[in-house]
Amino acid sequence: MELQTATVLFFLLPFIIIFIFFFFFKPVDKPIIRRSKLAPGPWKLPLIGNMHQLVGAATHRALRDLARKHGPIMHLKLGEIPAIVISSPRLAKEVLKTHDLAFADRPQCLVSKIMFFNQADIAFSPYGDCWRQMRRICIVELLGPKSIRSFQFIREEEVWKLVESVQYSLGSAVNVTEKLLSTAISITFRTAFGKRFKGDRELMNLLKEAVSWVGAFDVSDLFPSLKLLHPLSRMKPKLEKMRHEMGRIIQELIVERRDSRASSNGREENGGSCEGNILDVLIRLQDSGSDLDLPITDDNIHGVILDVFLAGADTTAITIEWAISEMIRNPKVMERAVAELRLALKGKNRVHESDIKGLSYLKMVIKETLRLHPPAPLLLPRECREAREIDGFAVPIKTHLLINAWAIGTDPEYWQDPESFIPERFENSSFDFIGNEYEYIPFGAGRRACPGMSYGLANVELALAQLLHHFNWVLPYGMKPEDLDMTETSGAAAKRRNDLYLIPTQCND
Ligand code: HEM
Numbered sequence: 001m002e003l004q005t006a007t008v009l010f011f012l013l014p015f016i017i018i019f020i021f022f023f024f025f026k027p028v029d030k031p032i033i034r035r036s037k038l039a040p041g042p043w044k045l046p047l048i049g050n051m052h053q054l055v056g057a058a059t060h061r062a063l064r065d066l067a068r069k070h071g072p073i074m075h076l077k078l079g080e081i082p083a084i085v086i087s088s089p090r091l092a093k094e095v096l097k098t099h100d101l102a103f104a105d106r107p108q109c110l111v112s113k114i115m116f117f118n119q120a121d122i123a124f125s126p127y128g129d130c131w132r133q134m135r136r137i138c139i140v141e142l143l144g145p146k147s148i149r150s151f152q153f154i155r156e157e158e159v160w161k162l163v164e165s166v167q168y169s170l171g172s173a174v175n176v177t178e179k180l181l182s183t184a185i186s187i188t189f190r191t192a193f194g195k196r197f198k199g200d201r202e203l204m205n206l207l208k209e210a211v212s213w214v215g216a217f218d219v220s221d222l223f224p225s226l227k228l229l230h231p232l233s234r235m236k237p238k239l240e241k242m243r244h245e246m247g248r249i250i251q252e253l254i255v256e257r258r259d260s261r262a263s264s265n266g267r268e269e270n271g272g273s274c275e276g277n278i279l280d281v282l283i284r285l286q287d288s289g290s291d292l293d294l295p296i297t298d299d300n301i302h303g304v305i306l307d308v309f310l311a312g313a314d315t316t317a318i319t320i321e322w323a324i325s326e327m328i329r330n331p332k333v334m335e336r337a338v339a340e341l342r343l344a345l346k347g348k349n350r351v352h353e354s355d356i357k358g359l360s361y362l363k364m365v366i367k368e369t370l371r372l373h374p375p376a377p378l379l380l381p382r383e384c385r386e387a388r389e390i391d392g393f394a395v396p397i398k399t400h401l402l403i404n405a406w407a408i409g410t411d412p413e414y415w416q417d418p419e420s421f422i423p424e425r426f427e428n429s430s431f432d433f434i435g436n437e438y439e440y441i442p443f444g445a446g447r448r449a450c451p452g453m454s455y456g457l458a459n460v461e462l463a464l465a466q467l468l469h470h471f472n473w474v475l476p477y478g479m480k481p482e483d484l485d486m487t488e489t490s491g492a493a494a495k496r497r498n499d500l501y502l503i504p505t506q507c508n509d
Contacts, residue, residue, distance in 0.1 A: 039393035041075035049077025060377035064407035079222025083400035089438035100446040110218035121303025177499035194277030215492025322373035364423035370442035377406035471504035
């Protein structure tokens with residue numbers, strides 16, 4: 001009998017050990033993650049995963065349609081890359097607030113590595129000390145309230161130049177898209193380099209090309225394990241050529257600024273005001289370096305300058321363009337915005353920034369524009385730094401995170417008549433731009449939210465006010481408002497697919 005018990009015990013021992021191990025030595029860190037499953041998602045094809053479902057319609061629309069079938073947290077495979085897509089305010093709050101730190105990274109891709117000088121910028125920089133320092137500099141020194149005020153005269157002059165150039169084309173169709181982009185680049189150029197943009201075609205074309213690359217994926221990004229395919233990439237040489245050209249232009253401007261600083265013997269230009277441009281501030285910090293945790297490299301300067309152009313100029317132009325497009329389609333909104341301006345300006349010719357404060361309807365028009373047409377409808381992609389569980393689903397480390405800000409801003413559960421352009425919905429509402437309400441996040445939220453929000457809005461408000469104050473705008477070729485094509489481009493930036501052409505006529509009152 002004793003022998004029998006001993007034999008049974010002998011056979012049971014391994015099971016007892018395993019039981020004890022799992023019972024007492026359960027991993028203490030995130031046990032739930034091991035048990036929870038991945039979020040639901042559409043059926044995946046071998047190799048390409050869900051990529052075939054994202055071609056055709058604008059990506060944010062395709063993702064919204066998929067989310068309606070699979071839920072507000074959806075798991076996708078982009079080639080070999082796992083991704084989750086968030087499409088509800090509740091879950092946006094969870095990833096951007098509760099788990100902000102875990103999702104504070106940006107994924108690496110060929111574009112960010114090559115074009116953004118090995119991610120030495122802010123927007124594509126991995127989460128860490130370098131990003132923290134550059135972002136702090138951006139918020140405190142480059143785009144803070146003091147700098148925004150000091151750039152006011154640049155905005156006013158450049159927007160006035162826009163008014164003058166439209167004046168030449170009264171009565172004929174004007175390519176509004178091109179004019180807005182050129183004004184946004186001119187403002188950015190002067191704030192970045194402290195000198196006027198002379199309409200340099202080479203730089204203009206380079207910037208346009210650079211914008212079109214943001215958000216593009218290379219074969220090496222989507223199939224990192226298929227190394228044999230990587231040399232076939234046609235993107236790499238193009239990106240390298242562009243970085244070379246861009247680097248050369250920025251470097252020339254840096255040398256020029258250094259020379260002019262040296263010849264002025266450190267004295268600030270423009271009467272000693274702090275209107276030193278962005279490049280000057282970066283050079284000063286690089287040279288002094290005393291209060292910095294890390295030295296500022298030339299790559300940092302190149303990267304930040306590129307951020308300012310790509311994240312700043314295009315978004316500004318896109319927002320004004322959509323606002324005008326929506327007002328053309330909704331003439332009553334246009335009438336109310338113009339009436340408000342006339343009343344506020346009381347016969348004055350030029351709009352100054354001090355006039356903007358009281359233009360509450362214009363501000364609502366801009367809010368509504370950013371709800372229906374956020375220039376970055378999927379924000380910027382993030383990457384999971386630590387495994388997390390979101391809404392009961394596992395999100396493993398390195399998963400990419402996309403937040404569909406456009407789907408959230410047009411969710412019928414939160415917005416009445418969501419597809420209509422109704423600025424009045426913001427009357428007496430508590431929605432602001434800083435991402436406190438997760439139903440409305442055109443600038444993102446949390447640690448990686450847009451640091452250029454106030455600067456960007458100042459440009460948008462002034463240009464829009466000035467264009468409405470000086471001209472009546474009508475569609476060419478006898479088109480009716482409802483004929484205006486509102487199709488968006490696909491990709492990281494949702495701009496008009498077709499340029500906006502309008503006929504300006506002189507306002508008589
Ligand atoms: C209407 C204008 C603008 C809109 C709608 C906009 C929107 C955005 C969005 C959605 C993000 C991503 C936020 C996230 O991941 O949560 C972002 C990031 C960023 N934006 Fe803007 N932006 C605008 C203007 C500007 C301007 C004028 C600048 C600079 C001059 C700028 C610089 C940046 C930078 C550097 C980042 C990256 C922040 C980081 O990763 O830490 N943006 N912006």
